[in-house]
Amino acid sequence: MDIFITQLSNGLAIGSIYALVALGYTMVYGILRLINFAHGDLFTIGAYFGLTILVSFALQGNVSPLIIPWILIIMAAIGVAIIGFLLERVAYRPLRNANRLAAVVSAFGASIFFANALKLIYSPNRQSYPADIINLPNIPIFGVDIQSKRLIMFGTAVLLMALLYWYINHTRTGTAIRAVAIDQGAAKLMGINVNKIISLVFIIGPALGGAAGVLMGLFYGQIHPEMGFSFGLKAFVAAIIGGIGNIPGAMLGGLLLGVVEAIAGGYVSGSWKDAIAFGALIVILIFRPTGILGERVADKI
Amino acid sequence: QDVRIGLMAGLTGPYASEGQDTKRIIELMIEDLNAKGGINGNKVQLVIEDDGSSPGTAATAATRLASTKVPAVIGTYGSAVTEASQDIFDEAGIVQIGTGSTSIRLTEKGYERFFRTAPRDDEQGRVAEESLNKLGFKTVAILHDSTAYAKGLADELKAQIDKNGRVNTVFFDALVPGESDYSVVLTKLKSANPDAIFFTGYYPEVGLLLRQKKEIGLDAPIIGGDASNHVDLIKIAGKDAAKGYRFISPPLPTDLDTPVTKEFLASYKAKYGTYPGSIWSVASGDAFIALVEAIKAKGADSEAIADYLHNDLKDVQGLSGKISFNEKGDRVGDLYRLYEVDGDGNFVLQPE
């Protein structure tokens, strides 16, 4: 039982990272239906930004360990947001009126570009965040010691999800974002500046990705230029499983993916865990064809 | 007339740091050799192809090299990558000397012109079992990462353990390389409660395992194979977590006291400012030395080189010890040593 709870917490922790990346994914995906392969790399860039800031400003030792994560997260989020903004301008906007899959190709190109740019800048080798930035005590839950960093990750993910949900569903801009996602032409007729809304989404989404990257580095230690691809892929899958454009769905999808992986890895086999996770997700889709929480569909004939 | 030698290395891709270091070593050795007049007065020229550390790219790279008609090729790192190129070199009649490819089957397929300076996994498996027993562990958990090399070594080790019956395997599974979080597998290991964990994969995962093992409160020590012999290990794990980590590996040149290695290290340090980080790039230096010997004796003809390497090359002093090959093309002699990481993050050779 203890082991089970520990495995669950393992799954929820990594699932929180998936969820964070998936949230950014679903934002961008929901509005442009763009499979933004580069999102995973934006996540990686966030992790590298965090490390660079940590090292080059020699934060460690000079600033309280409780503040360091916040500095890193905020700075990296800003940096990545700028890159996301530029990315949309350069690589996606010219393709706005083309087949939506054209932008997918461009995104794939951008992803390769970013990963290799990181390799050229930081070397292809893995880098690590110092092991002892944050040392927090474990917290007993149900009689099992749970690392408090996990709780922090989980809490951060839930908090950001809630904020984003509120923002999308209960603000004027949020409704505008959803309107642009459905019909850009009609949105223009409402007086919505479609370009601005899309830029905004490409600021929020990547910022979330960048923040997730820093969390990843801080709490798991190692980063490398290629890590974003598989993370991005898994986050994308999580976002779809949750239901396209559905923010709590993306969150749930991410957490579920983490937990299924943990249970599969912990109780079946580490070498099959990804296969089991994918299999479980396929089964979910067979029974819920528009994702766990469903996508709003209105196919009236 | 120049002598041309091919080098196939993973200059990009996951093993890029190995590949880059390999390239540096070979370039350095050629520079030194040419400064001394080359082979019998002929300068040596290098033809490099990047195998991208992946089998698919390797096949293309091998064809490229084959079409340049070099008599011999050094490389490469990674058994699967090497394997993808073997058939192509074989068909072209080119001598290939693998460097960091330890999978058994590479030399079991009867290629006449394939050699390697790396020892084989069964040898390493044997030494691993030996060491586990010597260190007094009764139960061991074996963990690999599903790559060609690590899986092969894990299977070999398990076979040795089963054969000798001195140690018990209580766990056998894989992790997925390249991930950031291994707490799931560590939690699982904890519940298996082994005396020691033998991980056969590469240093980045070892680093993370060490780091996260501490966080999860798992006390059993981790012991690793030769793929963890890389200085970056310490960076990833942190000195604290790395302390006490043990692995088996062919000796580092810094631990060898022969004139050849000393000269090489001095020259390397002078040029690049550090010592080479990995044993496998050093093994490519061995391949180079063997090749030079063969060409010196028989000229730049593949058949003659292969023949020489099989039959005439005996105990030539290389960078990681003496070099000779058996009829299969495998390196002869026992190379493996046990290392332990000390509190300052140094790899300390353990007395035999």
Next chain:
Amino acid sequence: MEALKQTRHIGFWTGIVFFALMAVLAIALESSSGGNTWLRTLNNIGIFTALALSLNIILGQTGLFNMGHIAFFALGAYVTAVLNSVLGWPIIYTLPFAACITALFAFVVALPVIHLRGDYLLVVTIGISEILRIAFVNDIFGLTQGPNGITGIQRIELFGYRFMSQFAQFYLIWGFVAITACLFYFLEHSRFGRALNYIKYDEVAASGNGVNIVRYKLIAFALGAFWAGMVGTIYAPFIRTISPGLFEFKESVLLFAIVILAGGGNIVGIVLASFLLVGMRDVLTMFGDWSMLLFGLMMVVIMIIRPQGIMKPRRRQYNAGHLVGKFPSGIGKKAGLSAGNQAEVVE
């Protein structure tokens, strides 16, 4: 042939000329020094072209987002490799098995998920291909030899001739591409091909006009997989050692990109896009560390330059001009309904 007389098959003749030029190019390369590398690059391109053509049936023609196509290719290659290396069958005998087993696999896995829309299907296909790859890594049924893969695959032998050199394989591979292109071209210009397009553009309208959507989607999947399986059979002896590392997800995305870049399922576009993407990937390796960076950049730039794809989607041409005005009009011009209301084209 009736088909060629009847309609203006420009694409068809373009194809003939193209393949003739390719054959000449191959001879020129074979006789030049260092041409072998280029031949291999061409062969690589040929393999990907054939694969992209098979994906095109699923993605380009039917509009099913299949981002796991590499799985079918992998399965075909593995079936051939196992039959050849374990049972010792000559490669050519394994061809129908590789094709049929792959098609069957595609059919069975597609059956429960074929009703999924757009991106949900995309995710499922990604999942299926990853599951299959992991199964290969884990040496499923003890047949795939795990991560090391299967080695020592023989070369193809036909009528006693062994396809060994790049030059010989060039004819094999590009011959296969030519046949594929030709057959798929006919397929596209038929009731079957149109039905696939109807499904792509509007499922409700397609089924409202009598197209059995599920059936056609499944056939499209199975046919694409069948072909990919055959390409696998050709690839295995070409590369001689197959391992799961050859069939990673990124290759699926590359194939996907080829079909999209081609523009609207255009066959000529697919050949060009394969040259551009696969060829570039090979050629750019000369830039060392910078190669993949440049490759990524190039993908973005090409897409921006040609957002609609390299080739404009060409509508099928029908030989119907002579029928205009031949039939009585039920409503027509007298009512002024349709005539004259079209805006005129200005150059």
Next chain:
Amino acid sequence: MSLLSLQNVIKKFGGLTAVNDVSFTVDEQSVVGLIGPNGAGKTTVFNLITGNYAPLSGTVTFRGQVINGQKPYKIVQQGIARTFQNIRLFQQMSLLENVLAGRHCRMHAGLFASMFCLPWQQREEKSAVERAMQELAFVGLDAGYDNEAGNLSYGNQRLLEIARALATDPKLIILDEPAGGMNDQETAALTELIAAIQKRGITVLLIEHDMNLVMNICQKLVVLEYGAKIAEGTPEEIKSNPKVIEAYLGTSDDE
């Protein structure tokens, strides 16, 4: 004998009863109009007939056979073709190919025959093209057969949909607001077209809000409101039915 009959058909969407216990029949060779206020459930009735939806209860009988619950493509094969209220053409395809879609269910060439260009497949193609051109001519669009359907104006898109439906060799054609977006004169032409369709021996069931057209051409009208049938009869009867006037027509004081 009636060609099509609906008996006590019910369809619900969540809590909303879109079609409530509706029964009516359509006689062979007649033109029947289905009218009613917006949201009355007319289109839903069509969707129940063509198999896009399955009724919760009740039966739809066509030529003596129960067809509800069958897939749309099966129903087309049996001889019911339709047009859509929100035009559903294959926008990027040519006019001709749109009409060829209608021919699909009467053709046989499969994968193999198509791939290898068998002679009978070629003959079938040829005659399908001819037939499609015939239908295009019927609605007056044959000259532009190679144009992209999406570039047609709204009214012509409607005509194209009709041609596509006719190409399926229907016994019954179902038109959902065919005159939507047409001006009076165009509507008058459409009226002629529908008469011509009827003359070909095809039964017509249509939804329309243009009373001129409906009253001119229909032999029978069925009126729905809130999903239920509130009246049925000849145009004259319906015109003067107070319930219909109140719910749908309004008092045409100023016309």
Next chain:
Amino acid sequence: MSNTSSYIEIKDLVVKYGKVEALHGISLNVKKGEIVTILGANGAGKTTLLASISGLIRPSSGTILFDGQPIQNIDSAEIVKRGIIQSPEGRRVFSTLTVWENLLLGAYTNHDKQKEKDILEWVFTLFPRLKERLKQLAGTLSGGEQQMLAIGRSLMGDPKLLLLDEPSLGLAPLVVRQILAAAKEINERGVTVMLVEQNAVAALKIANRGYVIEVGRIVMDGEAHALMHNPEIQKAYLGG
């Protein structure tokens, strides 16, 4: 005809779709407080005209003055902010948003809460069906219901100039009359209206003036009353 009191004034407007020229130089004007109807057969270019006023298409030449300011090169969002609001052809409701959310979006540029409330009340009295269906996804509304929503939504933006593109399309006769009456009522509240209609009789009945477009050119214009009795118009557009 050009007149300083024109609210909207269009001069020599040429619009192209790629190689296809849809408008060949159209000039027209609408005065403040008027209802002007645009008539024309299918494909004549009416929708194209409205789209260029709303800034959805960039004209290749010509000018559009609104309240004296050129707007032909201004972003559609800004045009909406200035008070030109369109209820587009084909409704274009946000299908996966609810009726309520659609109405809110209509008021996107309207930041006056009280006014928003007032207009909402008015929309509900015009189209009580919408009030019943506030929570339904717009895409599942019947065709006519969607049309009501599209018009209601455009009113929510508090237009100064309202562009209605075939508002009666697909509506029951009773509702058509209501909608045109509503257009009249909207106009009486001080909104200038441009009305594209196939239903020429009904449109001319409520309009002050009308223009007739044929294949991208204006072929006739005048007082509504005069147009209605013009024999050519009667033949071509009034079903004769």
